Amino acid sequence: MSKNATDRRSDPLEQNGRFGAPSHEGDLLRISIDAMPHMVWSALPDGYNDYHNRRWHEFTGIAVGLGKGEEWINLVHPEDREPVLAVWKSALETGQDCDVEHRLLHHSGEYRWVRGRASPFYNSEGRIERWIGTYTDIHDWKKTEQDLIESEERYRALVGAMTEMVWRAAPDGAILRGWGWQEFSGQMPEEYGGHGWLDAVHPEDRDALLQVWSEAVATARSVEAEFRVLHKNGEHRWVLSRAVPLTNPDGSVREWVGTLTDTHDRRQAQDALKTSEERLRLAMQAGRMIAWEHDLRADYVTRSENAFELLGATSGPLSEFLERVPPEDRVARSHFIDRVRATGCDTMEFRYHLPNGKMLWLASRGERAGPDRVVGVTFDITDRKAAEEEVWRAANHDALTGLPNRVLFQRCLEQSLITARQNGGSVSLMMIDLDDFKDVNDTLGHDAGDTLLKETAARLSAMMREQDTVARLGGDEFAVLMVEPSQSGWAALLGESIIKRLRQPFMYAGRTLMSRASIGVASFPDHDAEPAELLKDADIALYRAKAEGRGRVVTYSPEMRLLTEQRLALGRDVREAISRNEFIPYYQPKVCLESGRVVGLEALARWQHPDRGILTPAAFGAVFDDPELAPLIGKRLIGKIASDMRRWLDSGYEFGRVAFNLSSMEFNQPNLAEDVLRILNLVKVPVKHLEIEVTEKVLLDAQSGMVAETLEKFHWHGVQIALDDFGTGYASLTHLKRFPVDHIKIDHSFIADLEQDEDDAAIVAAVISLGHSLGLHVTAEGVETEGQVQRLRQMKCHSAQGYFYAKPMSAADITAQLEAWPASSHAER
Template sequence: MLETPSQSLTSFGGEFRAPEREAAFQAERLPETLRHLRLLLLLSAILNTLFFISDWRFYGTPHFYIAIAARMIVVLIALLCLWTISRATGFCQAQKSMVTWEWINGAAVALLVSSHSDLALFIVLLLPSIYYLAVPTEFRWSMISGAACSVMMLAGYMYPEILGSTTIGLVLAVVTLNFALLLVVARSNRLQRTEWASTQAERRAKEELVESRAMFETMFKTVPIPLVVVRMDGAIVDTNDAATRYFGASWETLGIQSINEIYVTPTDREAFLAALRKDGHADDFETIVRLADGSVRTVLLAGTTLEIGGIPHIMSAVVDITERKAAEERSWRAASHDTLTDLPNRALFQSRLEQALVQAERNGTSISLILIDLDNFKSVNDTLGHDAGDALLRKAAERLRAIVRDCDTVARLGGDEFVLIVGEPLLLDDAEALAERILASLKQPISYKDDILSAQASIGIASYPDHDSRPAELMKDADLALYAAKAQGRNRAVVYSPDMRLHIEHKASVARSINEALRRGQIVPFYQPKIDLATERVIGFEALARWHHPEQGLLTPAAFASAFEDPELSIAIGGSMIRQVAADVRSWLDQGIDCGRIAVNLSTAQFNWIGLAKRFLDVLHAAGVPNERLEVEITETVFLGRSASHVAAALKQFHDSGIRIALDDFGTGYASLIHLKQFPVDDIKIDRSFVKDLETDPDNAAIVLAVIELGMSLGMDVIAEGVETAEQVRFLRAKGCNQVQGNFYAIPMAACDVPQFLSQKTA
């Protein structure tokens, strides 16, 4: 924070706190100070010479000789100090002379006032005032010299003996005068320095402004890029040397009155102004201009608005890109079409989409984007070979080209993806109808050698301005619609709707929030007890992830389920849970608390984590937790997909290390009895969806009974989840279920609540 002038001054004396700043103040005022001192000393010498003549009236009295001697001292010291002041080169030298004058002059005048003349009392009060107000010394010397002068005046005036009843009043008057004068000096100092500081700041600002203007004018004239300053109506105000060289002559020579005259396309000027009005500046505005020799050049304009004399102007920079555009055109044409289908490729499509959107925005029209993906292309490649696939792509391209108008664009993005750009008069509804025609056309059989090929497709449609205005976002909209078409069963066209993007953005938002929650330690384990039905004892807990959301409170995994679809996030959450559970178990064991086995859920993504079992065991060993204190729970989905090959090795390593393995949500997925035989599963957990209403739903009861009997036959413990009622407990106990967990016994609890819960259960 910048310090104001008043904050930089001493609180009482009113001088600058910084010595160097005070010295600068005194140095700048030195000529004025010296003139003031010379005048003061000269007046002192003249006045006291006149008083010297007046003092002859005391001739013949004892005081005559004292007055004459004192007056001579006053005159001589004034002349001496006047001589030294005239040779002073700095404030300190001048101040030494003045302090010397003040003290010697004060002592001499003290002798003079001992005469008790009519003027004596006036001088007693006047001289200290002169010292305070008329002598420009530092505040401390003003205070010291003024106080010393007052003391000397009082001593001289009261000599040879203290006067009567007026003495106390005189002393009080002198003291009051000194304090008042100190306040006056302090205020004067503050005002002088505040004014000086403000003047200095204003001077610096003016100097900087002058320097800035000079630098700007120099830069404007010498910068190698052509610069043109015009009024909003197009009248040319100024140009730099580079602009004169570029256009071939000055505007006066060419006789050009308005910048509009150099545009090959006059409407470009209005488009440029529209861009300026919208954003206050315009960058990379491409247009074609005419030079003095009649040639035309492609340029990029970068413009910004500014005020000159209160009138809005535009300053534009001109960059010639004619040669660059020509080279780009040659290179672009060589690589702008797909070699297989002779359709525009992705690069040309992007360019045309951008151009179409610019044109649509300029004209207030619409653009529809139709994204096409062949449904069965991979099977054609796999079964009939790539030659058949190429033939299918060429035929599809031919049919698409035949459907669209000459003003539209059909391009191949790569693989089996095609895209169409269609503009008005085809609107969004017409684009849907066109998509249906495309589906019908692609369905027509294609002869290839002795085979018949078919090219069914899924189509996603997005539109400007209905959905988005930026090319990348519009493409993303069409891609989301295509994804929805595939999800709905393929061979159909779907129009983009905002809820598709909201779903994706919600997933991204949850992912960002979970990353931050992990960093802040907000993802924590809550523990739900497992109860042995035979003994009603707590034999362990299941660790369940909870999110301490700073605004929404405690959230269950249902609130951030999408995070588990992200492999990296799923692994990060699992790793954090394992470390926290190990720390909690170690803490309970250190307190002598038997917490039984703690079950930790492992996601499918975690089985892609290289060395999962070893990492898990390393965490336990680092925390000093015995392996038999932990149990892992897996769902049936781990047996499927790409991670299936890693599952067997990881589960075997867990089993060999003494860690039990439970199959969670049994019966809801895709596991079969062969998986129970192939993998070392110790426990089966009945999903809560079957336990719910088992006392009233015979189908649920039959499924639960079948799972219990299966577990008993395989020698596995069976655990029922989601137990909510006493009737469910009685049913499960009667049917031979080993263990249960659910809100009937306890809701999931924080680690700090586990010891108290266990103590209540064992009491």
């Protein structure tokens, strides 16, 4: 152990033996080893490092005499230690040379690449006596190698990123390698190498290309050529090839390098651009457009060649051009360039007089192209302006009559009211509705209706002053706007004149036509000041005129609006009531005056109000004039009436016929009869149990043709028709002949004084006699006293209904009455 320890500390160059040498020879050897450029070290067979030369100590900065043993491993880069130790351990175990590159800590603090080599030294017995090794500083070489690798990687990345294909060729022009060619053409390297790439060149381009390339190879000059190549997708695409020779010092070509660029899209774009430019030229010519450039310093405008054809002008000062612009447009046109300079671009439209006197509408668009330069285009928009005028007229005028429509009329009204408020003036407004337009349309056809509308428009226009406005708002509704009427109430007086003028007959297709009108009047400042409200005022007055019998003029008053609002509120409440199924039928018996038996019932509408209880039509009857609500209520009621009849039939009650009153609005439904009969059929109620009642007013208010047609349908299916309120003066006796009437009901107003008023008695007797003569059943309504019953019996009236027998009652109550009604007692009455 002691000897070994001594050996480990001793200098191997001073030891005697096969490896050692005499001291002076050891000095000589040390000097030689220290002079070497490599780092030299030695180690014992077990790997103990016991010597480093001076170069090693200079490299590491470790003092001479230190760093022996295993300390050297601490100088190896941490990432390299494990692989270095593995190589060193393998060499110690196998006795083979080792060679490894790794990083070693330099005295400067940086790790430098070194190459470490070690070989065993054997003694005469063939055992390893010592390891001799060296370190060579290869850091600069390693860095150069890494730079070269990175350069090659950058080169490959650059070639890969280039859109161009890159190629190399031998001095004779044979292709050595091409990057991207395979991906472009689909040719494999063995196919395109040498001159095989020519097979992909378009046959029409091949000979010319080969000649150009041969001349370049022969003269060693750069070359550029554009030709078509077969792409792998099957199409021929244009490419641009550039080649440059790399020469030796003697001027001979070492190799060729070049690029191949796909120019197909660019060529197509160029072709498209040429086509587009030609189209632009043709478009400017066909679209009557010129291009121009304005030099602001010289105030000189350069115009395209077609300017003379379009404008009769060539290039020249702007002032010459402005001389042909009308004075009212000239200031705006002269400021056009100022706006372009200020904002960068601007557009304007103006008029321009041609040398022959014709006026054009032109539009100019300019853009700032520099501090003293504006470029732009000017085009003829005369046709567009004419079309816009026509479009504006079509959008703001009625096509049939040529009058302003609702849109234009409202604008005129708004402007008139603004002016009147500012100047303290006045405005009058008339809303006019033709009362019999629908009848003309239905009976004589739409041509007759159109003629009536045009005649009305012409007559209204002829009666108005120039400053007034006559408009058709739609359908048969007209309006008149009068600015500054000559006197208070003048609009109402004019309205009377309009009604008289429209009543005057005119001829159409050999027929005499005439028209009645209803007119509502509202004025500012007497009424509302806002356009919408004033229109509403006039509309309310028109509604009142129609409600009061049509053919008249009504001037608006605030009380009318209150009634209208009440009517609208009622409409809202009724809609909710319909949705909640609150409308129900009440029934009042009709009694045979001879037998006293119940021969029928009249179904009467009632509103089962959640807060106000059972309401009669006196509270909601106005809704039966509503074209939307009246049919809805009617359908609900007929459904319930049919269900009640079915229940009575199932219980064996004899109730005769149930009469149901139809309003004018319900007759506007084209399938009214079919719908009612379908409801009866659904619950299997025979039609003989239904009677339809209509008032004489319905025959006047509704479309008489449609009423007759609907009643005929009912009658044909076995439904009896009753004419209600007969004798009240709304119709003539001709209705009994024109309509399929089976039953007439004498109005209660004639029954009330039947016992005291002989005139009423005479009328009632006459109606009963008329009924007998025509074979019609006659019923007296509103019977309340025994005396009335006796007189009616004497007059041979068939039946009666009224409070004397029973008030209108619910389905449940009438069922009890039907069950308990003593036929004999009624017969005695």
